[in-house]
Every structure is written in structure tokens, then in C-alpha cells.
Amino acid sequence: MPAPDTGLIQALVIASHGRHFMAEDAQGQHWQLFGKGKRREVAVGDSVLLSPSGDCQAWVEQIEPRRNLLYRSDALRSKLFAANLDAVLLVLAVNPPYSPELLGRTWVACRHAGVPLHLIFNKADLLDKQAHEALEDELKEWTLGETPIHFISATEAPGEAIERVRPLVQGKRVLILGQSGMGKSTLINALIPHARAATNTVSEALNAGKHTTTHTQMHRSDDGLCLIDSPGFQAFGLHHLSEQDLLNEFPDIAEPGLRCRFANCRHLKEPDCAVKEGLENGDISEARFELFDLLRNELGSA
Ligand SMILES: Nc1nc2c(ncn2[C@@H]2O[C@H](COP(=O)(O)OP(=O)(O)OP(=O)(O)O)[C@@H](O)[C@H]2O)c(=O)[nH]1
Ligand SMILES: [Mg+2]
Ligand SMILES: [Zn+2]
Structure with missing residues (x-):
């Protein structure tokens, strides 16, 4: 169905094969997608505006704003x-x-x-x-x-x-x-x-x-x-998170971290470290701290 004003077709992205994408419009027609630059970065679940370029093929003109x-x-x-x-x-x-x-x-x-x-x-x-x-x-x-x-x-x-x-x-x-x-x-x-x-x-x-x-x-x-x-994954890099983002997702480390002696405590060897204390008395999961430290180091090496 043409979107109002633009003459473009609105469609939902339903499949992704690496760089190839398929979308479906309101009539149930399937379109193979092509995109330039940023408009190539579509994901399944995206709502897109298309301009047809031939037999069931279309250019992605716009990726509509995402909820997530x-x-x-x-x-x-x-x-x-x-x-x-x-x-x-x-x-x-x-x-x-x-x-x-x-x-x-x-x-x-x-x-x-x-x-x-x-x-x-x-x-x-x-x-x-x-x-x-x-x-x-x-x-x-x-x-x-x-x-x-x-x-x-x-x-x-x-x-x-x-x-x-x-x-x-x-x-x-x-x-x-x-x-x-x-x-x-x-x-x-x-x-x-x-x-x-x-x-x-x-x-x-x-x-x-x-x-x-x-x-x-x-x-x-x-x-x-x-x-x-989705295909099974073997890796899950989180390079798009900042150190502050990481802290937001590790409230179990961030909260006690506020009580460390040093505001920039890394919770490794510093004295009066509330996180180390939490790890010792079992309040903080060692596995989660290890992952936190690993993710923090990965950001550092980016
Ligand atoms: N015993 C047992 N086997 C299961 C169960 N569910 C799935 N399987 C088997 O596990 C195997 C893998 O299942 P898939 O559904 O192909 O796994 P997948 O997660 O889609 O794998 P990928 O597509 O490679 O990411 C198949 O042989 C299934 O029959 C279950 O509840 N119990
Ligand atoms: Mg599967
Ligand atoms: Zn600390």
C-alpha cells in the first residue's frame, strides 16, 4: 500500500539472510530489499518504506524509527x-x-x-x-x-x-x-x-x-x-555499551561500588573496596563479577 504523501510502499522486514532481506507489504506481497549506505542496515522487525525497482525488488528509502x-x-x-x-x-x-x-x-x-x-x-x-x-x-x-x-x-x-x-x-x-x-x-x-x-x-x-x-x-x-x-550464536560481543552502560546493567556491582573508598575504584586490588567485600561474603556473584570485568576489558581493547 502506498504510504500517504510519499508514494512509497510500507512493509515489514520478515527475513534476513546476511545481506539479503525480505519484506512483506500490507497486501502480503514479498519484496526483496536493496539498500544504500545506512539504509542497508535493516533488521527483521523493521518497518520500512520502499520504492519498487522491478519484479518484486525494491529499494529501502527509509527505516522507520525503532522502538528497540x-x-x-x-x-x-x-x-x-x-x-x-x-x-x-x-x-x-x-x-x-x-x-x-x-x-x-x-x-x-x-x-x-x-x-x-x-x-x-x-x-x-x-x-x-x-x-x-x-x-x-x-x-x-x-x-x-x-x-x-x-x-x-x-x-x-x-x-x-x-x-x-x-x-x-x-x-x-x-x-x-x-x-x-x-x-x-x-x-x-x-x-x-x-x-x-x-x-x-x-x-x-x-x-x-x-x-x-x-x-x-x-x-x-x-x-x-x-x-x-534465529541462527544459533557462539559469540555475543557488547562493544556498543559504554562503561556507564555496563554499570547500569550490573546494579549488583554498581550499588556497592558507591561505598568503595575511591570513587574510581576498579574493585580489583584497591583498599576498602565494598565490591570485594560483597564478593567475599557472597552478596555479589563471582561469575557475574568475572563477566563484568571481562566486558569492561573488552571495551578497553576496542
Ligand atoms: N531430548 C530433547 N531433545 C530436544 C528437545 N527439543 C529439541 N530437541 C532436539 O534438539 C535438536 C536441535 O533442535 P533444533 O530445534 O534444531 O535446535 P536450534 O536451537 O534451532 O539449532 P540451530 O538452528 O542450529 O540454532 C533436535 O534434534 C531436536 O529434536 C527436548 O525438549 N528434549
Ligand atoms: Mg534452528
Ligand atoms: Zn571497589
Whole structure:
């Protein structure tokens, strides 16, 4: 549909294959997108204004202002996950084992982007009660008890998993994020059967060094689900956060940090350091402090 005044077509970006993007307009027509400069930096979930340039191809003339944008970045480049999200589901599992550090990084990124996060611990069928409890404690520690945690089994108890997850995603635009093999696409297929997102056995996929899902794709259902499948990630750089941003996302370190003797205390070897004290008496998580220190050093090396 032409947007008023401009003659341009408004469309929603629904898929990203690296540098190639697909958008859908209000009539359901799909457009392959081309962009110049900044207008090439589109993300799934973006609302864009297009000028058609030929058979189902169009130039991106404008990316409309975003409510939020989730992305990762190293010293050289950024990788956009998705924009205009209502929530992120981070899918974790024990086989293959999830990385607590990547969980910590994802948590920081979502908090910084202002996108509500849920942890979905999938493959709960592989856990005994003891393992379940230990994991729950570990996840609470990493997320300061702020983040809802749901244990599900997308294959062993699909009905139950669907019932548990559906209320979290109904009527929202939700990015499904996680390392390869955690069961992201399996979960999406359980919720939206016609999505038919490719899934693969972990051994086959990981032994071949491949991720099963290789692009970011929005899947929608008639009953109000909008789930974005994404390729598994192995790194989550946060170079776009300043040191102050980091402090904002580590309130468990920033708050006691105000009581250190030195205002610029790095909480490493300084005397009268309230953070060190908190680490010693167990008030502050060592794992979180290690991640904080790692992220701070990464910024320094940028
Ligand atoms: N035991 C068990 N296996 C599961 C469960 N959910 C998914 N799987 C299996 O885990 C494997 C990987 O699932 P996928 O859905 O392809 O994983 P993914 O997160 O989409 O992986 P990438 O696309 O590579 O990022 C498949 O063999 C699934 O059958 C579960 O609840 N329990
Ligand atoms: Mg997948
Ligand atoms: Zn200190």
C-alpha cells in the first residue's frame, strides 16, 4: 500500500539472510530489499518504506524509527538480531551444554535494549530433580532473580511446553534466541506447526560444524503468534555499551561500588573496596563479577 504523501510502499522486514532481506507489504506481497549506505542496515522487525525497482525488488528509502533494536557487536562490526520486539525468549539446554557466559551477555544486551527477557530451559526431560534445582539456582544468580525461568520439553512434553510458552508470546513479537542445538526451531514448530522451521539432531548438525537455522525468519500464525527464529550464536560481543552502560546493567556491582573508598575504584586490588567485600561474603556473584570485568576489558581493547 502506498504510504500517504510519499508514494512509497510500507512493509515489514520478515527475513534476513546476511545481506539479503525480505519484506512483506500490507497486501502480503514479498519484496526483496536493496539498500544504500545506512539504509542497508535493516533488521527483521523493521518497518520500512520502499520504492519498487522491478519484479518484486525494491529499494529501502527509509527505516522507520525503532522502538528497540537488539544486536551484538565486536570491535569491527555489528550484527543485528531484530528490531521492535516485545520480548526475547532465550532457549537453554544441557545437551549441548549452554554457556553461562553467553547467558550473562544476552541478559545484559536485552536489559540494555529494554526488551523483556524470558529464559526457556528446554530439554527438561534430560534433567533429574537435583540437576533441575541446581540449574534453577545458577540461572537465578545470573539474572539477579529478575528474569522469569521456564523449564519445558519441546519434544517429550510438547503439549505442556506449548501451554507454558503460549501465554508468554501471545499477541507479541518475540525473538527466539540461543546457541545452536538448544531447540529454538523445535519450539517454534510446536507453537506454529506450519512454520516448518528446519531442525536437526544435535550430533549431525554440530559434528558437521553447521547450524541448522542459517537465517533469521519471522513466523506468524493466524491466532496471533509472531516468532522470530534465529541462527544459533557462539559469540555475543557488547562493544556498543559504554562503561556507564555496563554499570547500569550490573546494579549488583554498581550499588556497592558507591561505598568503595575511591570513587574510581576498579574493585580489583584497591583498599576498602565494598565490591570485594560483597564478593567475599557472597552478596555479589563471582561469575557475574568475572563477566563484568571481562566486558569492561573488552571495551578497553576496542
Ligand atoms: N531430548 C530433547 N531433545 C530436544 C528437545 N527439543 C529439541 N530437541 C532436539 O534438539 C535438536 C536441535 O533442535 P533444533 O530445534 O534444531 O535446535 P536450534 O536451537 O534451532 O539449532 P540451530 O538452528 O542450529 O540454532 C533436535 O534434534 C531436536 O529434536 C527436548 O525438549 N528434549
Ligand atoms: Mg534452528
Ligand atoms: Zn571497589
